[in-house]
Amino acid sequence: MSGVFGSKVKRKEDPRLITGQGTYTDDVKLPNLAHAAILRSPYAHAVIKRVDVSKALEHPSVLAVFTGKDIVQKIGPIPTAWLPPDSDIKTTAHYALAIDKVRYVGDGVAMVVADDLYAAKDALELITVEYEVLPAVVNQEAAMGKMAPVVHEDAPNNVAFHWQAGDATDEMFANAPVHVSHRFVQQRLIPNAMEPRSSVAQYNASTGSLTMWLTSQNPHIHRLLLSGILGLPEHHIRILAIDVGGGFGSKIACYPDEALVGFAAMELGVPVKWTEERRENFLVTTHGRDMILDVEVAGEADGTLTAIRVHNIANMGAYLSTAGPGVPTILFGLIVPGAYRFAHAKVDVYGVFTNTTPTDAYRGAGRPEATYVLERIVDLFALELGMDPVEVRRKNLIGADEFPYHTALGLEYDSGNYQQSLDKALGMVKYEEFRQEQEELRSQGRYIGIGCTTYVEICGLGPSQVAGAVGFQGGLWESSTVRVHPTGKVTVFTGASPHGQGEETTFAQIVGDRLGIPIDDVEIVHGDTDRIAMGWGTYGSRTTPVGGNALAIAVDRVIEKARKIAAHMLEASEAEVEFQNGIFYISGHESGTVRQVTFQEVVLQAYLAWNLPAGVEPGLEGHSFYDPVNFVYPFGSHFCMVEVDRETGEIAILRYVAVDDCGRVINPMIAEGQVHGGIAQGIGQALWEGAVYDDRGQLLTGTFMDYAMPKAHFFPEFETAFTETPAPQNLLGVKGIGETGTIASTPAVVNAVIDALRPFGVRDLDMPLTPEKVWQAMQKGSVSA
Amino acid sequence: MGMKETQVTVNVNGKLHSLTVEPRLLLVHMLREKLLLSGTHIGCDTSQCGACTVLLDGRAVKSCTVLAVQAHEKTVTTVEGLGTMEQLHPVQEGFWEKHGLQCGFCTPGVMMTAVGLLQQNPHPTEAEIRHGLEGVICRCTGYQNIVRAVQYAASHTETSAIDSEVAAPDIVRDVIEGR
CATH class of the missing domain: 3.30.365.10 (Aldehyde oxidase/xanthine dehydrogenase, molybdopterin binding domain)
Structure with a gap:
């Protein structure tokens, strides 16, 4: 119907979901369904001396108990599917259940299958494991130290890979009229899709076919990987992911538990279900971010940016997850120059093993981290020059007439009109008026701030030839x-x-x-x-x-x-x-x-x-x-306005304005919804969220009581708008919109808070910007309005 | 395991059920596993996320924190009992109209919470809605369209209908009066 493309149409999927008729994996019920539960290591690093399952086996409801040694000959190791080229990557074996050593809290040690869910969990408590606890390491920089505990014997200094791209010499920075450097920390985040992961497997021995319902973002990738892991031909495996309750990257990976459930169904001849508890999700479903980033920019006195260089130490956790190595390298590295005309760029990335949950994609996957350090250092560069951060951006944004634009790191940006986006956002924000108000309020001892992000994102993954060239073990x-x-x-x-x-x-x-x-x-x-x-x-x-x-x-x-x-x-x-x-x-x-x-x-x-x-x-x-000929490059301008409470350090978000361009918009209501969700997650990282481990590798933020998930009353109403610059290299003229909000919002919020704190001489704070951190910073700083 | 089982009689969505259950069985597991009402979801194990919210004698409760035996001789309303495709509840209508859901997993619990909220406060302000949703977590929407959905429901609900539509008006009155 003409007019249907580009119009606000109510969702076709909603009727079943608002009446409770959806089919999420845990909703699948089968006759004789058995339930699995997994015994997980309470230690971050330990040798398994002995596992005694005899008492669990005596439980009347228990059908079987498997340990790592029982299955090592039957289930292949869980592979890594992204191997960045020329990075000397160490793909150490990741077994579905640990055999002689556990490497993070949550590493699987045994699986119980019982005819009842409660009985399966009871039986876990009947298993005795004798551990010899080893020293653990959780920080990636510490893990590279000479005396650090070794997570995998075959990865010296715990370095999983070392990847580099681009070139920017020391002289470019040393001799530059303006040179700014800073260390930023991208804290670890926990994706927390609301639906916990789940698998249900049913095996038909007469045909040799396995059907699995899975919480998967990519069922065919799961089929391919499980075929190899379980030794079943691909055409005998059917993967179903009907309704999936959010993913945000955490349902990309092929997980050990998924292989175990398939194996158990084959071995026992009954259908088997496993659903993680939320605390299990916190421990074993992949985490995101967790990078230590040393960033430098060089520029001219007039505000022109010339070169950028980033050194990234990325925490990969205890094993390399399916797409994990691609995140801090390709997905992070290539977009480091962002929306600006940098003549030179260099990225140097170490992926490091630690005794923590494996990391992988989390909404934005690499691009939020890159955008964060870029947008933060541009603000520091502006501060150094005494220029307005918006003016620095305007001066360096790639012009609308410069597309297709070839970046210093070899990407070809397809299209854009960055200035138009910035102008539109500035119009919504009323920037000059805000600056005036800021001055007035400062004289009254009130501190408001404004921060912005002018981002470009690489998405629409992607041309398969490029996928191959960057080490992704599949087509795109x-x-x-x-x-x-x-x-x-x-x-x-x-x-x-x-x-x-x-x-x-x-x-x-x-x-x-x-x-x-x-x-x-x-x-x-x-x-x-x-x-x-x-x-x-x-x-x-x-x-x-x-x-x-x-x-x-x-x-x-x-x-x-x-x-x-x-x-x-x-x-x-x-x-x-x-x-x-x-x-x-x-x-x-x-x-x-x-x-x-x-x-x-x-x-x-x-x-x-x-x-x-x-x-x-x-x-x-x-x-x-x-197969697309290129990636697509959505872009936009986000502004955040905050007030910092002088007495408590609390941050109130006064306004949040987002202008995004994802090419032609198919459904404005859905596109806006994607932006809302992305912004909320990005603000979550800026202000509240963060995974915390103690030095023995215990996850201290392992429940919703301890990990600050954003709630409805944390947010103001977001003000969103779109510009539409049709993508020139595809038929529909469309780009992606699912990650823009997460990419843009985190630095916009932090820039706003640091702007508010300018009278206190605060240059940077590590996220999340908790009231205590902000209050301490104000106490240390001296007011110099 | 060898735990003494007990009898529970409960009215779920207008239908009376008699079951023999372990005393430790959670209400949410009774709904999902015994009665096969899988619309009520489990999103956490510490009573924070609210995905499992149902109405127990008309009050919004988190069914992961209620034992099945505590629902004995009580009335439970789940999302399956809220409205039908032919006659959606105003809250369901609001979620559909205003794009109040994306993945839909938290949605049944959020909708039941909204029903509870509107019973207590039929014409909430935006701030009151946001505060009223404190007990639920949604990772997809950023809450903005959930707020709009609840506003839609509030403006499309007759005040009298709120009192009568879901069971036990005396309990509703208790809640309204803060007892």
Whole structure:
């Protein structure tokens, strides 16, 4: 239907979700379903001397107990699927259950399967494990020290990999008129999707086929990896991820517990379910961020930025998670120059093993960290020069006439209008008025501040050739099948795999727009490896730019074939037949003439096949395997305004303004929702969230009581707006929107707080900016308004 | 394990159930595992996230912190009993209209919390809504559209309907009067 693309359409997925009829993995019930529970190491680093499961086995409800030694011959190690090139990466073996050593609190030691969930958990307490506790190391910089405990014998100094890109020499910084350097810490975050991870497995011994329901962002990747781990042929594994309750990167990885559940179902001949508890989620589901970043910029006295260099020590945790190594290297490193015209850039990254939970993607994955250090150091650079931070940005932003723009690190930014975005945001903010008010309030002893981010993001992962070149062990194209049924209704099969992004709606809008049919006539099928040819899933804001364009191409192939049939029906040549709003017609006779046929009439003829043109096969289905030629580069300008309470150090967010550009917007309501959620998570990092380990490797923030998840009353109403610069390199003109908010908001908030604290001489504070930290900083500083 | 089982009689969404359960069985597990009402979700184990919120005799409670035996001879309303596709509850309508959900996992609990909130305060301000949602966590939406959804529900609900729609008006009155 014309007008459906770009309009605010209510979500098609909502009816089942607001009536309690969704199918999340833990909702799956099967006859004779057994329940698994996993015994986890209470120590961060220890040798397993002995495991005694005999008492657990005596429990009347227990079907089996497995230890690392029991299964080592049967389940292969969990692989890492991102191996950055030229990084000397150490892919140490990660077994589904620890065999002789545990390496973080939460490392699996044994699994119990029982016919009842409560009994399975009771039986865990009947297992005795004798440990020899070893010293642990949790900080990545400390882990590189000569005397540090060794996490893996085959990784000297705990270095998992060392990756570099770009070039910027010492002289560029030493000889620069302006040179600013600073160490920033990106604290560790815990993704906390609201749905805990879960797996259900059912094995049919007679056919040798395994069906698994999984909390997965990428079911086909899971099938591929589990095929190798379990030694089952790929065509005998079916992965279903029907409704997935949020992921934020934490449901990309293939986890040991998933392999264990599949194995147990095969071994025991009964279906098996395992669902993590929240405290287990805190311990074993991948964490994000956790980087120590030394950053330097060089520039001219007029505010021109010339070179940037970042040294990143990234905490990878105890094992390299599926996509983990790609985050601090490729996803972080390549976007370090951001939206500015840096002539030179250099990135130097160490990935380090520690006795902590493995890290992997968390919303934004590398790009929030890069944007944070860049946007913070640009503010420090402005401070050094005594320039307004907005003016420094304006001076250095890549101009609208400079695209495609080639960066110092080899990326080609596809398109942008950064100045327009900044101007629009400034207009919403009323920047000058705020600065005046700030002066006035300072004289009254009140401290307000404003901070901004002018970001560019790399997403829409990505061209497969590039994926290969940067060590991703897979392709990054996407598949789509558009099956038109005889009545003209449409089922779409897509390899993108949403978990809250509203793709059942936006994808139906793409189809409805192109075919001229109501979106209620379109069903989007995702998350089922038996129904969908192949796909690489949803992460890196790739669903719309890659999966969406795959879909558009497949729809156009349907139209192409339908046009042949329509031309035959209209007794015209194909070239004469136009298609609009669901009607094939001959040019010049748009309406009210007999020289037209509807899409539905053509579809029916395609299936009846009574009178098809020569060489045209019956049926109507479009397929595509779309590999993008480039990434896409959304951008925008975010502003945050805060007030810091002089007495308590508490921060009140006065306003939050976001202007984003993700190319053409398919559904403004959904795009806005993505921005809201991203901003909330980004502000969460700036002000409240942070995983804390003690020096023995115990996670002190292991429940929602201890880890500060943002609540509704923490936020003001976000003010959001869009500019639309169509993406030039894809059919739909779209870019990703899922991560922009997280990328932009964290530095905007911190810049605002530091701006508010300027009279106290505060240059930087480590996140999260808790009232205590802010209050201490004000106590130390002297007011010099 | 060998724990003495006990009898529970409970009215869930207007239907009476009699079950034999372990005394330690949580209400949320009774709903999900015994009655197969999987709309009520479990998001944490420390009573913070509110995904498991249901109405117990008309009051919003976290069903992961209530034992099944505590619901004996009481009335439970879950998301499955809130409204039907033919006749959605105003809160459900609000969540659909205002894009109050993304992944949908916390949604049943957040909606039941909103129902409880609107019973106590049929015309809340934005600040009151945000405060009233203190007991739930949503990771997707940034809460803004949840607030809009609750505002929508408030403006589309007859005050009299709020009192009558979900059981036990006397308890509702207790709550309103702060008892």
